[in-house]
Amino acid sequence: MLRIRIDEEITRKLNAVCEAQGKSMSEIVRAGIERQYAEMKK
Numbered sequence: 001m002l003r004i005r006i007d008e009e010i011t012r013k014l015n016a017v018c019e020a021q022g023k024s025m026s027e028i029v030r031a032g033i034e035r036q037y038a039e040m041k042k
Helices: 008-021 025-041
Strands: none
16 A cells, blocks of 8 residues: 655646546556656666
């Protein structure tokens, strides 16, 4: 389990992405981590 602090702007953006994609916050955060990891490996 990971707990993070995010400000209101990031919370708003995360909620918008979740709603648009029909995914949970956890799914969106995991996808973001995977994307960053893939970019790092290039």
